[in-house]
Amino acid sequence: MTRCSADLISHHALPWLLVLLLAVNNALPQPSEYQTYIIHMDHSQKPSSFSTHESWHRSTLKSLSSFPAGDEEMLLYSYSHAMHGFSARLTPSQLAELEKNPAHRATYQESFGKLFTTRTTKFLGLKRSSGIWPTASYGKDVIIGIIDTGVWPESESFSDKGMSPVPERWKGECENGTAFSHSDCNKKLIGARSFSKGFLAAGRKVSSKYDFDSARDFAGHGTHTSSTAAGNHVPGASHFGYARGTARGVAPGAHIAMYKVLWATDTKEAAATDVLAGMDQAIADGVDIMSLSLGFTQTPYFKDVIAIASLSAIEKGIVVICAAGNDELPNTTYNGAPWIMTVGAGTIDRSFVATMNLGNGLTVEGTSYFPESVYITNAPLYYGKGNLSKAICNSSALDPQEAVGKIVLCDYSTNVDTFEQMDEVQRAGAYAGIFLTGTLSLDREDYSSPSLVLQTNSGTSVRKYVTRDNNATVQSMRFVITKLNTKPAPQVAYFSSRGPDPISPGVLKPDILAPGMDVLAAVVPNRPVTETDMYNLVTDYALNSGTSMAAPHVAGVAALLKAVHHDWSPAAIRSAMMTTASTIDNTNTILKDQWTGLPATPLDFGAGHINPNKAMEPGLIYDMDLQDYIDFLCGLGYSKKQMRAIIRQNQWSCSQNPTNLNYPSFVAIFPRGGRSLTGKNFSRAVTNVGDDISVYRAVLAVPTGMRIRAEPSTLTFTSKHQKQSFVVNVEIDKNAPTINYGYLKWIDQHNHISGEPEIPNSQKQDID
Numbered sequence: 001m002t003r004c005s006a007d008l009i010s011h012h013a014l015p016w017l018l019v020l021l022l023a024v025n026n027a028l029p030q031p032s033e034y035q036t037y038i039i040h041m042d043h044s045q046k047p048s049s050f051s052t053h054e055s056w057h058r059s060t061l062k063s064l065s066s067f068p069a070g071d072e073e074m075l076l077y078s079y080s081h082a083m084h085g086f087s088a089r090l091t092p093s094q095l096a097e098l099e100k101n102p103a104h105r106a107t108y109q110e111s112f113g114k115l116f117t118t119r120t121t122k123f124l125g126l127k128r129s130s131g132i133w134p135t136a137s138y139g140k141d142v143i144i145g146i147i148d149t150g151v152w153p154e155s156e157s158f159s160d161k162g163m164s165p166v167p168e169r170w171k172g173e174c175e176n177g178t179a180f181s182h183s184d185c186n187k188k189l190i191g192a193r194s195f196s197k198g199f200l201a202a203g204r205k206v207s208s209k210y211d212f213d214s215a216r217d218f219a220g221h222g223t224h225t226s227s228t229a230a231g232n233h234v235p236g237a238s239h240f241g242y243a244r245g246t247a248r249g250v251a252p253g254a255h256i257a258m259y260k261v262l263w264a265t266d267t268k269e270a271a272a273t274d275v276l277a278g279m280d281q282a283i284a285d286g287v288d289i290m291s292l293s294l295g296f297t298q299t300p301y302f303k304d305v306i307a308i309a310s311l312s313a314i315e316k317g318i319v320v321i322c323a324a325g326n327d328e329l330p331n332t333t334y335n336g337a338p339w340i341m342t343v344g345a346g347t348i349d350r351s352f353v354a355t356m357n358l359g360n361g362l363t364v365e366g367t368s369y370f371p372e373s374v375y376i377t378n379a380p381l382y383y384g385k386g387n388l389s390k391a392i393c394n395s396s397a398l399d400p401q402e403a404v405g406k407i408v409l410c411d412y413s414t415n416v417d418t419f420e421q422m423d424e425v426q427r428a429g430a431y432a433g434i435f436l437t438g439t440l441s442l443d444r445e446d447y448s449s450p451s452l453v454l455q456t457n458s459g460t461s462v463r464k465y466v467t468r469d470n471n472a473t474v475q476s477m478r479f480v481i482t483k484l485n486t487k488p489a490p491q492v493a494y495f496s497s498r499g500p501d502p503i504s505p506g507v508l509k510p511d512i513l514a515p516g517m518d519v520l521a522a523v524v525p526n527r528p529v530t531e532t533d534m535y536n537l538v539t540d541y542a543l544n545s546g547t548s549m550a551a552p553h554v555a556g557v558a559a560l561l562k563a564v565h566h567d568w569s570p571a572a573i574r575s576a577m578m579t580t581a582s583t584i585d586n587t588n589t590i591l592k593d594q595w596t597g598l599p600a601t602p603l604d605f606g607a608g609h610i611n612p613n614k615a616m617e618p619g620l621i622y623d624m625d626l627q628d629y630i631d632f633l634c635g636l637g638y639s640k641k642q643m644r645a646i647i648r649q650n651q652w653s654c655s656q657n658p659t660n661l662n663y664p665s666f667v668a669i670f671p672r673g674g675r676s677l678t679g680k681n682f683s684r685a686v687t688n689v690g691d692d693i694s695v696y697r698a699v700l701a702v703p704t705g706m707r708i709r710a711e712p713s714t715l716t717f718t719s720k721h722q723k724q725s726f727v728v729n730v731e732i733d734k735n736a737p738t739i740n741y742g743y744l745k746w747i748d749q750h751n752h753i754s755g756e757p758e759i760p761n762s763q764k765q766d767i768d
């Protein structure tokens, strides 16, 4: 069973060091004289006369000239876990003064980040009878910290029925605030805090119209992500009848702590100072896992607060999981530092449909999220044939006298959005609309009237019928149908950000794929999810899509792994998930891209789709500790000052061979053209976490135009925790494709050679 695989990518592109020169500075200058800065300080220089770092920070600020007397508000936060330093409102001259202080290490200007906005546990193969769920006691005693928009504590997902006591090591708090009291926490939701000083300092307001001044969720995002990671079992949950079933988190036995850093105004934004404060507090409180479904514009690591705080967290054994972003395109991954687990989004084997029987006996099925179980019978079918505007149902094109009381078919056109067509069909008084489309991106909330969306090719039969038969009818039309076991699944969700990583293309990102399409989880119950003609619809549980939804699935799996293997490092936990991930879908072919329908690549899915049961027994792991990451950073050519900013130490040593990060995937980038043959040697070390005595042999999938060897090709272990090193030698022909992929698997003596990775979806699951 123990199998270990990793991806090999070669990539003819510019040398990667060049990429580092293209740093993006996303800091936005503020009009006022005062601006918010994060000041990184060297804590070893704190005079012993100060009992706390905070008192030193305050005194440092007070010593600045023209410091307004008594203005305590200038200091926003003191940081001592995720970073050493503080954030404050400063004038340019005060900043210049502060930067002359010998203890000053770095300055970061405030910036703003954005959100990356059932059945998924079954799809992941999680079952009560066997596998990682019972073995991990569902994640018992593990604490997952969620950095997000807050939480709705009354949601049934946060009930503490059956939960183990709050771990004694827990130092967190349940903060009182607007519509939130100490008693809103329990054995499931063990902590809730909010961080808004940076947001307020930037001139934004927490208005009761848009948000609660407390850890209470307004936007619903944090409630969704935290219940996805570790929500309790809630039977009978659904999105207006779609996806009905038991809603539960991936680690229903784990505890949740919410750190609200994201505030809703007319937009949703997170200030870097607040995110850093949330992460700092989560480390201090004692979380085991941290999950972030948000990100800032990609910048080099020494400027990236999430990267800096994550490295501190990793150093303390905390696993950091981040969403990869929803930018769809290559070279758009966020949160790609090699110590972070970066998660892309996949689809699951479920779809939401409406069906229709036509007068000629044809049955057609299309996508629909229309939230009511309307049943339409015997209605005439209408199509504006011979008139382009009517056929595409663009604004004001339909004649209500022709369309009223009918079901209207609308052609696909790049000139008109499907939701505009839906409005037009509604305006004309039609019963329902059938919309042909060539795209995928229609949101659930756009289904404000009975609508069925068909891909253009499957819609031609409907058009043929209505064009030829003057009395075409729809015999019946039904909504709110959830289809399971759809194929192919998983696919790479069309919106998921793709590698190579813009900051470090030499590290394969995203790392892994997890469910992120139409995920059902808890939301705030008092905000409309869908607005129809007549009324707004609210719900306790709703479908959401995004890498935001994928990251908490991985956080849940990390909690399960932590419960089984207390001694595994964050890198070991990630390695176990990556080397057991599946690159095959439920049709037994390589994962496809939802957007193109074509085979996807490791630049889309990383190591593949997560497989929690297999991750429990990876056989071998690619382990790493802080020194490995320091060596990696040494290889980036950062200045001493930049190095200090990220590793928070004054002294460090760099190894001889800084480019060989012991990562569970391999990327080689070669200059275009050049010599006829180019090569690279990767040194790696794997640790045996399986049987004491085991023998592994390397099995390679080598694409054309490449030669790959593993040396040695057999690894013999005589005890658990033993390490063995090997070198992977890759050589590329001049005529090899621009981007080429190969795979390396280590297979043990039990020889489960089949080479067919287990399919993540299994239809033979326990019923519960």
Ligand SMILES: *[C@@H]1O[C@H](CO)[C@@H](O)[C@H](O)[C@H]1NC(C)=O
Pocket (backbone or CB within 6 Å): 176, 177, 178, 179, 181
């Ligand atoms: C809790 O917060 C609310 C609203 O901010 C306030 O009215 C109340 O007095 C606070 N209670 C405690 C015990 O601090």
Ligand SMILES: *[C@@H]1O[C@H](CO)[C@@H](O)[C@H](O)[C@H]1NC(C)=O
Pocket (backbone or CB within 6 Å): 388, 389, 392, 394, 395, 415
């Ligand atoms: C409707 O579509 C037609 C044909 O594509 C186009 O010429 C016209 O400008 C459109 N009208 C509106 C209001 O968008």
Ligand SMILES: *[C@@H]1O[C@H](CO)[C@@H](O)[C@H](O)[C@H]1NC(C)=O
Pocket (backbone or CB within 6 Å): 386, 387, 388, 389, 390, 396, 397, 398, 399
């Ligand atoms: C198509 O329909 C529109 C809107 O009903 C109308 O204004 C236009 O004259 C029609 N065009 C043709 C060619 O019939």
Ligand SMILES: *[C@@H]1O[C@H](CO)[C@@H](O)[C@H](O)[C@H]1NC(C)=O
Pocket (backbone or CB within 6 Å): 470, 471
């Ligand atoms: C279509 O329906 C109308 C009215 O019901 C009827 O008069 C006509 O004969 C029908 N035409 C065809 C081709 O069935």
Ligand SMILES: *[C@@H]1O[C@H](CO)[C@@H](O)[C@H](O)[C@H]1NC(C)=O
Pocket (backbone or CB within 6 Å): 022, 024, 298, 331, 502
């Ligand atoms: C990747 O994205 C970064 C910015 O995010 C840009 O500077 C760089 O040129 C891009 N690289 C490629 C190969 O497109």
Ligand SMILES: *[C@@H]1O[C@H](CO)[C@@H](O)[C@H](O)[C@H]1NC(C)=O
Pocket (backbone or CB within 6 Å): 678, 679, 680, 681, 729
């Ligand atoms: C890789 O290692 C082999 C064996 O030590 C050596 O012959 C080869 O030159 C190395 N290739 C590169 C690109 O360093």
